[in-house]
Amino acid sequence: MKLAQESKKNRHSFLKGMLGLLLFVFIIFVGRFGQIMLLGEVNHQDLKSNAVALHERSSTLQAKRGTIYDIGGNPIAMDATSYSLLAILTDQWVDPDAKPNHVEDKEKTAEVLSKHIDMSKEDILKTLNTKNASQVEFGNAGKDLSYAEMRSIEQEKLQGITFEETPTRLYPNGVFASHLIGYASFKEAQNKLESRVAGDLGLEMSLDDQLKGKNGGQSFTTNHENFVTDKDDTSNQPKDGQDVYTTLDSRLQTYMESLMTEAYEKYEPESMTGMLVDPKTGKIAAATQRPTFNAQTKEGIEDMWQNLLVETPYEPGSTIKVLTVAAAIQEGVFDPNDYYQSGAVTVGNQTIRDYNKVGWGTISYLEGLAHSSNVLMVKLVGEIGYDKWEEYLYEFGLLQKPQSGLANEASGSMNYTYEPEKVSTSFGQGIYVTPWQLVQAFTAIANDGKVMKLQTVDRYEDESGNIKVTKPESKQSPISKETAQKTLKYLNESMKIDGSTTSMYQIEGHELAVKSGTAEIYDEDSGGYLEGGSNYLFSVAGFAPADDPQYILYITLRRPQKNTQVPAPTILSEIFNPLMTRALDYGKLDTHSGDEQVDIPDVQGTDINAAQQQLSQAGILQANVLGDGQKVIDQVPKANQTINSNVPVYLLTDGKVQMPDFTGLDLNSAQSLAQMLGIKLEFEGDGVVVAQSIKPGAAFGKNTEIVIQLQET
Incomplete structure (x- = not known):
């Protein structure tokens, strides 16, 4: 009985304790809740802000x-x-x-x-x-x-x-x-x-x-x-x-790429470069190199990361003689009718010879230029004076970065301590330049003595339509207008002399001034120059027209490995002659090109070359050939329509046709092209074509379906 009473008493005490504890916890909870409601904070964190943040997205x-x-x-x-x-x-x-x-x-x-x-x-x-x-x-x-x-x-x-x-x-x-x-x-x-x-x-x-x-x-x-x-x-x-509107002309750039690829595959040189420049403004109309890469697929990028035009100096060889002759004319020591003994000359303890080792006897200075005589250049630079010649090299812009705006540009270098080294620079040995530097120097010859900074950008345009034009920039004038004109005259005349090293670069209907080059290649492993065969860097620099150049074209070809029986000048002429011809025939594009309204001629039934010439003469800037035939059987847009001059015209030939590249076309042009080829076209988006479901170059049949994606530019 007593035990039962104590047990009951203990239970009552336990329940009271639990109720007290619960009451205490409840009071704490209510107090804390009240604090939260009143202040809106927990541990100094703003609950309202956190709640909003929980549902905020960006x-x-x-x-x-x-x-x-x-x-x-x-x-x-x-x-x-x-x-x-x-x-x-x-x-x-x-x-x-x-x-x-x-x-x-x-x-x-x-x-x-x-x-x-x-x-x-x-x-x-x-x-x-x-x-x-x-x-x-x-x-x-x-x-x-x-x-x-x-x-x-x-x-x-x-x-x-x-x-x-x-x-x-x-x-x-x-x-x-x-x-x-x-x-x-x-x-x-x-x-x-x-x-x-x-x-x-x-x-x-x-x-x-x-x-x-x-x-x-x-x-x-x-x-x-x-x-x-x-x-x-x-x-x-x-x-x-x-x-960004570059200075490149697609008509000439595309043609240069085609010619360079053909030569690269046919002769397999170690490398090639090409630059086509307007010397009056410094605008680069076309430029490329081999090896190159496909910017869309990145195929080939691992073969060559360097931009050979600005990053890799080399010994240029005889094309630098253009500058040597110009400096000699400026100093009054080059008279085309003066004579000298060709063949060999001793400078210090070194004998310098003409490329044929024996020379051509006693010949005029103009004949020496035609034969690309090293002995003549040694004589000229000696009369100019070594210190003065060094000044000319810098005034022409060599041995310093050309400020191209591109990464990793090289300044070049030269060996200029001993007398044999000094005279060797006059014929392009012992001095290292880039194509960019050399072409920039050549602008002085074609532009009344003024060196023009080479440009890649014609103008900028922002989203509001504001345009900022890049103005031509003259760097310096190492020679006079009269000297520049005489240099071009003598280069032109030297092409027509029997045995001239530049005779193969003559173009019917046009007068040019051209200088070729064959440079030895220094081998670091042996410590000497490579010898024999095709172990040279071959080059050509041309100015056209000779009396007032609108273009400078410079091409290099290093160590061709295939079909080596073909002379290097012949290889270079396969690129130089057709490209310079097309540049002169097409004329220059200006910053307003594409705005002009032109009438499309009827070229159906004509051969491809005649059709392209007719379209070019009509002011049409881009003519694309479809198929490997020689005769035009259809065209888009059709004849007698009026279009902007930069709208591409497509010529369908009587040969095998592959899937064309629709990228860059607007919807109307794409539909017209598809209709001409019998292709069923579906499209997504607005603007110009940026992608297509069947790759360019693929085979296709009638009623093939292709989907194009358009995007505003």
Whole structure:
């Protein structure tokens, strides 16, 4: 009885204690809750701000990178979209009643994807079997897919396979002054606002500040179901980059690329360079090199990263004699009718010989120029004076960076201590220059004695339409107008002398001033110059017309390895003569080219060459040939229409036709072209074509279906 009473008493005490504890906790909770309601804070954290932040979302508004055009407004580099391949593995990312959107048949998916990306079925399957992953990517093999590649995978209708869009850059011309234009790629930053397409090479890199623009941002609020309830469309709008109009003329650049490729494949030289320049303004109309790369696919970039035009100095050989003769005329020591003994001359302890070792006896200075006599140059530089000759080299702009604006440009160098070294520079040995420097120096010869800074940019245009024109810039005047004119006259006359080293560069109907070069190549391993065969750097520099040059064309060819029985001057003439002819026949494009209205002539039934000439004479800037035939059987646009001069005209020949490149065309032009070829055309978007579902150059049949993607530029 006593024990029962004590037990009951203990229970009452326990219950009282528990009630007291609960009451205490309740008071604390109510007090804390009251504090939170009153102050809106927990541990100094603003709950209202945190609640708002929980439902705030933001996205980056990508700025449009400026488009790079040729001087006539034809696009060279423009914004586009690439695609990354993704596979959804989780079944949790879909509403219960909806169709599954994750990969279920991994075996089939791997087999199909292996046909579209550079990845084996086994490796794809391994990726699809990644544990504890909701979504997977496929490494480099699944990145940077083109629109055509994305469409081909999409058409397989694989469950769970999707794509992520990434800004990228489109280069519709492929191989087109590739090291000069360069390329850009998407760079993802930790701060999404800083993620953008950025330049990696060439003008894309050196003009990145002008091209890039500035990203904007957009913020919005979602409710508890993740639906957008408020959006601020005006917050931090993007600022687009400037468009850049280069000095390049697509008509001449494309032709130069074609001629260089043909020679490169036929003769397999170690390297080649080519520059076509307007000496009055310094504008570069065309420029390229071999090896080169395709800016769109990046094929070939691993073979040569360097821009040979500005980064790699070499001994130029006899083309530098143009400057030697000009300096000698300026100093009054070159008279074309004076005579000297050719063959050999001793300077210090070294004998310097003409290239044929024996010379041509006693000949005139003009004949010495025609035969490219080293002995004559030694004589001239001795009379000029070594210190004065060194001054001329600097005044012509050699041995210093040319301020091209491109990365890694070289200043060059020379050996100029001993007398044999000093005289050797007069015929291009022991002095190292780049093509850019040498062509820039040549502008003095073609421009009344004034050196013109070479230019790659004609003008800039911002998103508001404001235009900033790049003005021609004269650097210095090492020679007089009279000296420049005499130099051209003597070069022209020397071409017509029997045995001249430049006779093969004459072009019917045009007067030119030309100097060729054959430079020995120093071998660092042996410590001497390579000998015999084709172990030389061959070059040619031409001015046309000779009496008032509108163009300078300079080409180099280093150590051809194939078909070596063909003389190097013949190889160079296969590029020089047709390119200079076309440049002179076409005339220059100016900054307003493309705005003129022209009437299209009827060229059906004519041969290709005649058709192209008629179109050029009519003022049409771009004529594209379809097929490998010789006769035009159809044309787009049709005859007797009036168009802007920069609208391309397509000529269909009677030969085999491959899928054309639609990139850069507007919808009307693309539809007309497709109709002429019997192709069924589907399109997405507005603007100009940036991608197509069937690659250019592919075979196709009548009623082939192609999808093109258009985008505003």
